[in-house]
Amino acid sequence: MGEDTDLFGDEIDEFDSELFSVKGDIEVAISINASKSLEMYDQAVQYETNKRLHYIRFIEKHIDGGWTQKNIDPLLAQMASYDNNPKPKWRAIAAWYSKYRKSNFCITSLIPSHEKKGNRALKNTSGDFYFNKALEDKYLRKERPSVATAYRYYCDLIQFENSRLVSGTITPLSYTGFNARIKSLEPYDVDLARFGRSYVQKKYKLGDKFAEPTSVMERVEIDHTVLDYTVLMEDNQTVIGRPTITALVDCYSSCVVGFYVSFNEPSHLSIRAALVNTMLSKDELIDCFSNISADWPCHGKIELLVVDNGVEFWGDSLESACKELGINTSYNPVGKPWKKPKVERFFRTLNTKFLDSLPGKNFRSVEAKGDYQPDKEAALSFSLFNELLHKWIIEVYNQEADDRKTRVPIVKWYEGASVYPPIEYTGDAQELLRVKLGVLETRSITKDGIQFMHLRYDSPELLEYRKYTPVASKRGLKADIKIDPHDLSYIYVFLEEQERYLKVPAKDPDGYTTGLTLTQHKVNIKNRRKSVIDSQDLMSLAQSRLEIEQMVSQALANKLKQKGMKKLAKYQGIDSNSIHSTVPVKTSQALPIVKASTNDNDNDDIDTFDWNSDDIEAF
Structure with missing residues (x-):
């Protein structure tokens, strides 16, 4: 018995691809499927x-993924049978489709090949049947059995079937x-059957192609x-x-066009x-670093921002800001980092070419780490590290x-920018950019102005707006x-009727809010919990801040644990926007008393603050 190397040589037999040559005056070799039409x-x-x-067209129209049992069986269950006859098995349909596709979708490839069926008295005794059964039962599985395991199973099936036959035997394929055939x-x-969808999507880059950008910031x-x-x-x-x-990379030029480094978890x-760093x-910024001599011209409006599927990217504020900015x-x-190849390449290069030789580098595994202790070997302050990072990127x-x-x-950036320069933010547009990228909240405008987290904001312009707005x-x-x-x-208040933002200062004559970050303010409030908050004393907050x-x-003196x-x-707001690693604190602040807001949005849960607790996170 000759070996059949067709992919799906099960109950669907094939015509001989060629007729025997006829010796004589004329020697011919005719392809049956090419010379004989279906009718x-x-x-x-x-x-x-x-x-x-009929079955192929239905499955082809509705299938999502490969022609596997997992994908075909549910569709077979949905469709009506052809003339009320029993439906074929999934592998038969997959076999038909394979031959149909290989023939460049010629219908004659689906013609049954009765000439090769032989003695039909031996039903299901073809070696092909047992090859396909071994393939399905033992090889195309998530456990990824070896070829040898599938072959043993194949031989056992044939041996068992031969023991039942009255006459004749089935000759199994050799292991070779x-x-x-495998x-x-x-x-x-x-790969789809043995490794799964994520693996094949990564290996074959299915649907990963996107139109190459034609300009910077596109x-x-x-x-x-x-x-x-x-x-x-x-x-x-x-x-x-x-x-x-947090880094941004332009896909046209591969330039790093902006980044931000801090100790906050990824957030808005x-x-x-x-x-802000990217578009302005x-x-x-470069003038702040005396040791950087090169230019960093990358800035401007982003046309398409490719973001991860993380929670921090789905916030209403970010969505709203991008829509306002025309981004x-x-x-x-999830789980497809290869769809952002530029920024992933930057991260790999950052770790392998910049951080690799610095004292204090971290290793990914205990084995690679050995006796090396990053905390003891660390030698760079954040401010120096920040400058070195800027210098290396630029x-x-x-x-x-x-x-x-x-x-x-x-x-490549200069080439692209010379042809299609990106839209730049200058003058008032810079401040408007910062406004639109702010955290979005909705608040009431009362006779006391606007309350936000126990802080009061008011101005004569806001009062006039309240007086004359229905x-x-x-x-x-x-x-x-x-x-x-x-x-x-x-804060910035959007005056809807006038279609503009109004900058409203905090009612804070003694400077509590000057340079105050949202993280710091949340921590200060949490450190001053009262059983019943009838009023909120900003002097108390100032005292809390000093404490x-x-x-x-004390933490610096005692060197608290790393967490x-x-x-x-x-x-302290240590980040890449800071020139130094610490933020000086004003210690002489006499702050006025401000009545607490009764707005439900202001009554945040306030817990006692602990440096080793997780409550410091602002988001």
């Missing part, structure tokens, strides 16, 4: 062929022949990662921990800061050719406000 066959053959095409299977179908990828590096406080002795970077705060000019967003599916990463030597990012409901006059999470000394700073000093130091860094 030339009898009605029974036409009926069977059309039935096969069996293995050859190797002839379509790789996609095999497509920008954004993502977060925790750096494999431990940094110190400014005293170069106290360990803070591993910072998190870090995304906002990274976007960086000239003033389209594309959400990357003067090395953006200036160095890629691995294939096809482009230099900064050269109230649409019994709930009073409400307005959308934008909060800058890095500075609570003011916390005393705890900070606590990282929370301390969050509170």
Whole structure:
């Protein structure tokens, strides 16, 4: 018995691909399927062929993924049978489709091949039947059995069947022949059955192709990662921990166009800061670092922002801000980082070429780490690390050719910007950008102004707006406000009737809110819990802030464990926007008493603050 190397040689037999040559005056070799059309066959053959095409077209129209049992069986259950006849098995349909596709979708490939069926008295005794059964039962499984295991099962099936036959036997394939047929299977179908959908999507990059951008800032990828590096406080002795970077990479040039580093978990705060850094000019930022000589011209409006599917990217504020700014967003599916290749490449290069040789690097596994202790080896303060990171990105990463030597990012940027320069933010547009990227809240405008987290904001302009704006409901006059999470000394109130934002300062004559971050304010409030909050004393908050700073000093003196130091860094606002690693605190602040808001949105749950608790997180 000759070996049949067809992928699905089960109950669907094939015609001989060629007739024997006829020796004589004329020597010919005729392909049956190419020379004989379907209508030339009898009605029974036409009926069977059309039935096969009927099932193929239905499955082809509705299937999602490969032609596997998992995908075909549910569709078979949905569809009506052909002329009320029994439905075929899923593998038969997959076999028909395989031959149909290989023939460039020629219907004659579906014609039953009766010439090769042989003695039909031996029902289901063809070796092909047992090959396919071994294939399905033992090889195409998530457990990924070996070929040898599938072959043993195949031989056992044939041996058992031979013991039942009255006459004749089935000759099994040799192991070499069996293995050859395994190797002839379509790789996609095999990988899908043995490794799963995620594996084949990554291996074959299914649906990953996107139109190549034709200009800078047309497509920008954004993502977060925790750096494999431990940094110190400014005293170069106290360990803070591993910072998190939020980076944006332009897909046209491969330039890093902006980033933000802090000790906050990925959140709207870090995304906002990274976007501001990306879209605004960086000239003033570069001037802060005396050792950086190269330019960083990358800035401007983003056309399409490719973001991860993480929770921090789904906030109403981010969605609203992007819509206001005319930025389209594309959400990357979970578990498919290869769909953001530019930013993933940057993270890999950052770890392997920048952090790799720095004292304090972290290893991914205990085995790789050995006796190395990052906390003890760490030698760089955050401020120095921040400067080195800026220098490496600006003067090395953006200036160095890629691995294939096809482009230099900064050269590609200048080329693209010279043809289609991105829209720039200048003058009032810069402040408007910061406003629109703020945290969105809705608050009532009352005679006391606007209350936000026990802070009061008011101005003569806001009073005039309240006086002359009709109230649409019994709930009073409400307005959308934008909060800058890095500075609570003011808010922006959107005046809907006038279609503009009004900057309203905090009623804070003694400076409690100057430079106050949202994280710091939440911590201060949580540290001053009262059983019943009838009023909120800003002097009390100022006192709380001073007490916390005393705890900070004590923490530095006692060198609290790393978890606590990282929370301390969050509170102090240590990030890549800061030139130094610590934020000085004003200790002489006499603050007025402000009556607490009765707004439900202001009555946040307030817990006693502990440096080693998780309550410091603002988001």
